[in-house]
Amino acid sequence: MVEVMRVPTIEELREKLKVMGVPNNAALRDANLETKIDALANFGRAYLPTFEVITFVATLLAKVREVYCAKQFGGEEFRTYFHAAAGVMRGGKLRPLPACLSAISATGFTLTGPSLMGRTAMLKRVVELLGKPFRVEGDHPAPRVMWVVPILYLGYPTCGTLEGLLRDMRDRILAEVGRHDMNVNALAELEGINGENVAIALCTLMNVGVFVLDGGGFSDVNGKTERIFRFLLKLREFAGIPVVISGTSAFMYSSSYMGNLNSNLFNGPSLQMNPFRPPSPPRDGVENSKAKNGVWQQMNAWLWRQGLHPHSSQMPDELPSWTYQAAYGRPGWLVQGFEALHLALITKPELLNTGALTEKRVLAIFDMKLQLHNSARRAVARTVPPSAKGRASFIKNLDHLSTHDFDEPQVHEWLDEAMLRRAWNR
Incomplete structure (x- = not known):
């Protein structure tokens, strides 16, 4: 009861809410392939609170x-x-x-x-x-x-x-x-x-x-x-x-x-809890604190550091922009994609060579991992109002949409019909 009633500091709460995707064991970076794969078994639990x-x-x-x-x-x-x-x-x-x-x-x-x-x-x-x-x-x-x-x-x-x-x-x-x-x-x-x-x-x-x-x-x-x-x-x-x-x-x-x-x-x-904003693009040759301090950039950097590749391997500056194209600001998709990325990096270490980890390669890894979510990803990626032709697909993926998506008149009309039909079916 004493612990329940204790007032934790914000920093304590941050540490208690955070979940690492891999065990906190530096020796894992030098372990054999089988041990590294085993260490990634619970990577999907990784969670970094804002x-x-x-x-x-x-x-x-x-x-x-x-x-x-x-x-x-x-x-x-x-x-x-x-x-x-x-x-x-x-x-x-x-x-x-x-x-x-x-x-x-x-x-x-x-x-x-x-x-x-x-x-x-x-x-x-x-x-x-x-x-x-x-x-x-x-x-x-x-x-x-x-x-x-x-x-x-x-x-x-x-x-x-x-x-x-x-x-x-x-x-x-x-x-x-x-x-x-x-x-x-x-x-x-x-x-x-x-x-x-x-x-x-x-x-x-x-x-x-x-x-x-x-x-x-x-x-x-x-x-x-x-x-x-x-x-x-x-x-x-x-x-x-x-x-x-x-x-x-x-x-x-x-x-x-x-x-x-x-x-x-x-x-x-x-x-x-709205989707995170797109990352700020890095500026060549100029220290850009905004590009490094955005929430999406911080989350990418945190997940990259949990990889089982050598410490000397640097995360590509453009990686947050590449992952955003696949995960659309959703940390759940980002964690799933990073799990596949880390698996690729330990099974194909040549990807760590300079210039080997490209936008095309990263997107291919993320797309393969997230292919079961393609319908939802297409729904959140749209840039124009939904049309009658895509009505069924749109409604099917409503749980993936943000609050502002429900401000569109066409959506109001569809939901009015849907709620009146289902409802008040007791």
Whole structure:
């Protein structure tokens, strides 16, 4: 609990959120080919947080600490509220938040942006940072022993229903705190008629620090989504804990069809993870700090340094511009392409010779690795408004598009039709 409540510095957060693509072992550069290939096995996990991401995480952690600090077991109002949650598990009604929790505002967090911008990678780092559930011993009048679940992370239910979300919640909690000899019907109340209230009471009893729902996409928004959104609002209202909703720009835009429900839910701190800007071109013979300090350039340099080639091998100055042509500012595609590039450099070391690593060669390596994403890459690469001829392809790749793409009148018309058809299919 001391670690959860500690306030980390921005630099500490940066290091804790960052994930290296290869083990931090200098000896790997001199290892045999098989060992180097093995070292690249988890390169796809590589993650470098931006300052905006670090700031968002710091804000979220501050809110978690605020909620934990506000719980007053020494006060009768909070004690009554806490112990009444056990009655809700048996069919009782929810009690309103005590004053110590109801005074806390801005508990709704929103994280959005196109696919492959690193939303899930960031949230999984927050899960690791906050740590696993643990039990604490309290002093009277607090309970003698109780659970603390710093973060409850759930993916958007594949069935798209509230029932599916509550079922996933049950599975997650049992996986975290259950034992091998636990009753197979443990927490079955979550799947009963009173499931919503049971879920909220459970979050209170287990001292959940933050509830995260991640992975919403365009295809997930329909008539059934309304019940999920209403539950999340109710969770904030009766449990008083921060709620993070993470989804693509298309998911957030589509949810706007829910009117006030959408605006009430997405009314707290938010982070829009837009694609990175193109790199600044290097200037021959002139020190160009702008070309070296852009986010895309920094990310390319960081990924290049993780290669298992000799330290003396210099990254081509033009490499960030070449990779941008293939990855379009998406770090997810950039990491995948760099994994293929590093594999090519250790299996074909002649590519490290002066002038051997050309734009054509780099693009060929990236294109081969990313060929399964060609449809999405074409969608984000377009420079003219979508036409009726490309409507199906455009809608198929909506989750890869940025927020500004939804400002086009043609897109508004298509989405109006799509949402009216699917929707309110309950």
